[in-house]
Amino acid sequence: MRRGLVAAFREIDATCDAIEALKKANFKQFTVYTPAPRHEIEHALNAPPSKVRLFTLIGGMLGLTFGYWVAIWTSEYWPLVVGGKAIASWIPYTIIGFEMMVLVGALSTVAGMFINSRIPKITMTVGADTRFTSSDYGIFVEAPPERLKEAEEMLRGFGAVEVRGER
């Protein structure tokens, strides 16, 4: 059962201090909401780097290979030698390879973002609030019921304008 508290903050430094205090007090599960990406929050959370780059690398390499392969394979399939020149001419095929690298790489990057950030979401998200898309920073803390009181006091102490239970 997910059980937790949603706290809304007006100020970014209050949010960062609350994040650091929560980490120090050994609250393991919490999600931060921010109206715009901010480095301060990134530093406070110290989260691991995004895995999207792996999708980019693999997608780009697959696309590049496919682009060269499709052009070379179709040339080899109808091997008409003209003027003694090579049947597969890799120099012009670089254009096909490059375009396919960009296309597949870009689309797999977007797919990587979708997979890693779990979108599209079709259900309501527990702990999210419409004010977090406007101007407030939010922290959704998940904890066992006996620790919720402690978390609430901590969040209010750092200047949360609203703390409410969410389940």
Add this chain to the structure above:
Amino acid sequence: MATVVEPLRPNIASADVQLPAVRDYEQVDREISGTLRPSAGWFAALGLAVALFLWGAGTWIYQVYWGLGNAGYNPPVMWGVYIITFVFWVGIGHAGTLISAILYLFRAGFRTTIYRCAEAMTVFAVMTAGLFPIIHIGRPWKFFWLVPYPNWRLLWPNFKSPLVWDVFAILTYLTVSSTFLYVGLIPDIAVLRDRETNPVRKRILAVLSLGWRNSEPEWRHFTRMYLFLAAFSTPLVLSVHSVVSFDFAMALSPGWHATIFPPYFVAGAIFSGIGMVFTIIIPIRKFFRLQHYVTINHLDAAAKLCLFTSMVVGCAYMIEFWVAWYSGNPYEQDYFWNRVFGQWWWAAWIMLTCNVIFPLSLFSQKLRRNPAWLFILSIFINLGMWYERFVIIVPSLSHEFEPWQWSGYLPSWVDTSILVGSFGWFFMWFLLFIKQLPVVAIAEVKEIVPPRLRSHRRGHGIDTAGHHEPYGTETPGEFD
């Protein structure tokens, strides 16, 4: 009618504050989502655009019925207004991705408020450009033969042909730039979704926003994804117009067979795109009252980029003439003489005046910071860049190696109408876009607005309520 007293809104950035009149996140949401209410002027503009589009579409039906001969083609000039306009619109489509991707990688701050507009312009311009190869072919219902797939004997299109490269480049560019536009919009659509009261619109926005919640993990992956998309788009922008230039450079006609074509085309594309960005953003900032978002500083910086690309283009023109002289090839020399002082002098001088001479005015800071002048200049740039493509295409075909091949060219009412219709099509999409989705990126503007801090850490012009200190008449800078 009651007059509303507007607060004083300075639009000149200082060293540490990019948007001095934008004070907090709520203001960003309120003012940018406020631009989405349709107005009578917008309906009038949309009506005009749709009328022009219908005129062009009707003419196209006429052309399909009566044949391409109505389009002003006469051998040997078989590439005319349609190919010129294709290259023109592809070129327009370059500034958007330049501004959103290349300037993003270069951390150029002035892109933030204009990039959404430029990116939408890119997508619609490439959509417009994509129509022209189809209009240009004699049997447009066979357009899908352009798509690379094998026939029943597994014979594929020739991957050594520039026309096949073109299909790959343009389709990749259209896909990647529209993806880039859409994913950039996701957080902004989430803002609109949470402010929307109409349940139908709210549901549509909820679907389009894909359930975006502004959580930190979402942002972490989003910013990475954005960076890598920008890194892919950067070489893509440069490659697309290079590939378009190969359509000409691979041919042996005088004036076309030149290795300078790819950089020359890319510089021209970026130049024309920035011209179109000015044509679009200056009326938008005025009618949407966004002067304090798209500030004079942003226009000034974009004008410097415009001046720079104009000089690159001017340099390319001169190198073309120089290479013709230096080659010692009489056909090439005669062709260039004919282009500038012979048969096509008027087109060449429209091009040189609009693209090289008028933009030199941007050396004046006063003119760079004058939106009215930038708008007028941008119209000349659009005209000049259309004529650049005219000057590249028509004189080469009409003045090849043998005198018996020489001829003239005059567009007919059919191709002119379709050209006008393409502007209608482009502006129809653009006008529909600007009233449905935010024309300034809400999330990215929030990134440059200083966030609220607690009172004991005040300073840097931020008052105790977390707002910027108000600006008064004594604030240095210009106001409008």
